[in-house]
Amino acid sequence: MHTLRSWRALFVREYLEHRIAFLWFPLGIVALLALSIIAAFGFQRIRVEPFFLPEAMKVYEVGYLALLGFWLAYLAIALFFYFGDAFNADRRNNAMFFWKSMPVTDLKILASKFLSGWTVFPLVIFVIAMVTGLMFYVAVTAAAWVLPGFGLLNPMTALGAFVQITLFGLIYYALTLLWYAPFFAWVGGLSSVFGRWSLPLAFVIPGLLAVIENISFFGSGPVGGYVAQYLGYRAQFGLSDADYTLMVMNSLPFDAGLFTSRVLASVDWTQMAIGLVFSGAVIWLASEYRRRRIV
Amino acid sequence: MTNSIVTVRGLKKQFGRTEILHGLDFDIPAGRIYGLIGHNGAGKTTTLNAMLGLTSYEGSVQVLGEDPYQHRARLMKDVAFISDVASLPRFLKVGELFQMLSDIHPNFSREKALKFLEGTDVKLGALIANLSKGMLAQLHLAVVLAIDAKLLVLDEPTLGLDITYRKRFYRRILEDYMTEERTLLITTHQVDEIEFMLTDIMFIRDGSLVLHMPMDQVPERFIQLVAQPDKAEAARALKPVFAETRFGQTVMVFDNADRAQLEALGTLSTPTLSDLFVALMSRDTGVN
Numbered sequence: 130m131h132t133l134r135s136w137r138a139l140f141v142r143e144y145l146e147h148r149i150a151f152l153w154f155p156l157g158i159v160a161l162l163a164l165s166i167i168a169a170f171g172f173q174r175i176r177v178e179p180f181f182l183p184e185a186m187k188v189y190e191v192g193y194l195a196l197l198g199f200w201l202a203y204l205a206i207a208l209f210f211y212f213g214d215a216f217n218a219d220r221r222n223n224a225m226f227f228w229k230s231m232p233v234t235d236l237k238i239l240a241s242k243f244l245s246g247w248t249v250f251p252l253v254i255f256v257i258a259m260v261t262g263l264m265f266y267v268a269v270t271a272a273a274w275v276l277p278g279f280g281l282l283n284p285m286t287a288l289g290a291f292v293q294i295t296l297f298g299l300i301y302y303a304l305t306l307l308w309y310a311p312f313f314a315w316v317g318g319l320s321s322v323f324g325r326w327s328l329p330l331a332f333v334i335p336g337l338l339a340v341i342e343n344i345s346f347f348g349s350g351p352v353g354g355y356v357a358q359y360l361g362y363r364a365q366f367g368l369s370d371a372d373y374t375l376m377v378m379n380s381l382p383f384d385a386g387l388f389t390s391r392v393l394a395s396v397d398w399t400q401m402a403i404g405l406v407f408s409g410a411v412i413w414l415a416s417e418y419r420r421r422r423i424v
Numbered sequence: 425m426t427n428s429i430v431t432v433r434g435l436k437k438q439f440g441r442t443e444i445l446h447g448l449d450f451d452i453p454a455g456r457i458y459g460l461i462g463h464n465g466a467g468k469t470t471t472l473n474a475m476l477g478l479t480s481y482e483g484s485v486q487v488l489g490e491d492p493y494q495h496r497a498r499l500m501k502d503v504a505f506i507s508d509v510a511s512l513p514r515f516l517k518v519g520e521l522f523q524m525l526s527d528i529h530p531n532f533s534r535e536k537a538l539k540f541l542e543g544t545d546v547k548l549g550a551l552i553a554n555l556s557k558g559m560l561a562q563l564h565l566a567v568v569l570a571i572d573a574k575l576l577v578l579d580e581p582t583l584g585l586d587i588t589y590r591k592r593f594y595r596r597i598l599e600d601y602m603t604e605e606r607t608l609l610i611t612t613h614q615v616d617e618i619e620f621m622l623t624d625i626m627f628i629r630d631g632s633l634v635l636h637m638p639m640d641q642v643p644e645r646f647i648q649l650v651a652q653p654d655k656a657e658a659a660r661a662l663k664p665v666f667a668e669t670r671f672g673q674t675v676m677v678f679d680n681a682d683r684a685q686l687e688a689l690g691t692l693s694t695p696t697l698s699d700l701f702v703a704l705m706s707r708d709t710g711v712n
Contacts, residue, residue, distance in 0.1 A: 131530055134527040134528075135527060135528050137527060138523075138524045138527030138528045139528070141523075141524065141527075142513070142516075142524055145515060145516060145520060146513075146515045222510070222511070222514050223507070223509040223510065223511040224511055224512075224513050224514070225511070226505075226507040226509065226511035227511040227512055227513060228513075229476070229477075229478055229496065229500075230476075230500055230503075230504060230505050231497075231500055231528055231529060232497050232498065232499075232500040232501045232528070232529060232530070233497055233500075233528060234496075234497040237497075420496075421479075421480065423473065423478050423479065
């Protein structure tokens with residue numbers, strides 16, 4: 130029981146320390162979006178070219194998917210900066226002394242930081258993305274009243290689309306985080322040693338490795354070298370362009386099952402597992418480094 | 425000693441090629457108030473850090489039966505410390521800090537912490553980053569006192585505080601922390617301010633212990649003599665550990681000297697802790 134409370138406290142601590150980036154700033158964006166929608170209707174700035182008037186439902190589906198994509202991009206950037214600092218943050222203002230006076234291991238503290246970045250913050254951002262999805266429903270419904278021929282959104286059908294897209298989004302977010310976990314662990318591990326210099330170093334070190342490989346084995350490997358090729362492969366994730374085209378052009382309602390099965394089929398599970406093992410190893414090494422540091 | 429809560433044997437620490445601690449040996453029994461006293465760079469903080477599991481070391485250190493470096497987290501259930509710098513997490517409010525400690529620390533009592541803050545200007549809704557130095561010290565003291573720790577380690581806890589805060593700080597520790605089962609270890613440069621509360625002293629110089637004894641044995645062992653002007657040379661012949669001239673008077677400190685012999689040479693007294701510190705920590709050790 131105490132162990133659970135201890136984990137919860139560490140998650141809450143991370144949340145309190147980073148709520149500006151993962152809650153207040155996103156809420157500011159939501160407020161800005163709401164304001165711009167209200168302004169668009171208030172000043173009658175809604176205009177759709179007469180030759181292009183898609184169905185209201187399709188507009189809603191594509192819009193909500195785009196919003197999920199926007200928030201995923203925001204999450205990726207925010208997590209990059211989070212991991213570029215979080216593992217090192219306790220060294221600021223001598224806070225390391227305080228945390229070392231707590232009955233918590235360095236491994237547990239770093240694991241809580243990693244898991245916060247991997248679960249708590251994405252969940253917060255995902256809930257905000259859902260809120261913007263609901264806001265977009267209100268906007269499309271309002272547009273249907275303003276634009277003749279646009280067609281009204283059936284609330285039940287819209288709710289069905291909302292649930293389908295939300296489910297798909299949740300799975301897509303989870304898989305994306307699993308796939309890119311080693312990258313975030315890499316940035317976090319570097320930050321425990323180099324602080325915020327980890328942000329450029331996360332790219333500079335692999336870049337240098339690729340250059341050294343090319344200098345050493347020039348011509349004998351694949352174009353760009355093994356390192357660059359592997360990292361290029363590891364950087365790719367998600368649906369194909371054809372899938373995205375289908376999402377937009379398909380006249381049928383959005384089918385979470387179809388697109389989930391496609392994204393699941395595209396995952397290289399062996400690489401996923403290797404990435405997770407790598408992440409665990411980096412966090413352990415970072416905790417051993419932290420164990421030897423006071424400031 | 426069988427009831428030692430700290431046992432240190434052959435403690436050495438190197439930074440690069442420089443050896444900072446040269447094989448310290450000491451025991452700290454329960455229920456005592458220890459003062460670890462030394463110059464800047466003498467190795468006080470390194471010794472404390474080794475005892476708290478904050479740094480690696482050579483030799484053997486056992487605190488409450490645990491190897492602190494291997495089991496720091498487990499040890500911290502029964503050990504609390506305040507380092508020489510403000511270290512409370514600045515992004516938290518006081519109330520959030522107490523809530524977090526309640527969840528993380530099995531021996532922390534929120535009720536006790538609130539009680540210790542009564543009568544101070546520290547409010548639960550205050551952001552720690554906005555607290556003054558004195559308030560931070562009061563808050564940190566409330567936190568460590570609210571932890572039911574068997575060993576409390578204070579490394580220059582009152583650095584930068586004014587004398588009112590310092591006196592209140594130490595009084596509070598005596599009143600609210602000390603019991604027969606609890607042990608306190610303090611390092612500070614303001615030795616006069618803690619002399620009244622110490623039961624034992626350890627002087628550390630250049631990484632070695634030069635003195636380790638109970639305070640009540642200090643008068644038996646050390647004698648301060650203000651020598652009569654015509655008997656100063658005779659007193660010097662008895663090999664004081666320290667001698668200096670203050671306002672025209674020759675003051676000497678003797679270690680294990682014959683009291684009867686000294687009484688004939690001037691006025692005798694027990695050196696204060698700061699006098700003893702100056703006497704024993706002078707780098708050329710012997711008579712100045």
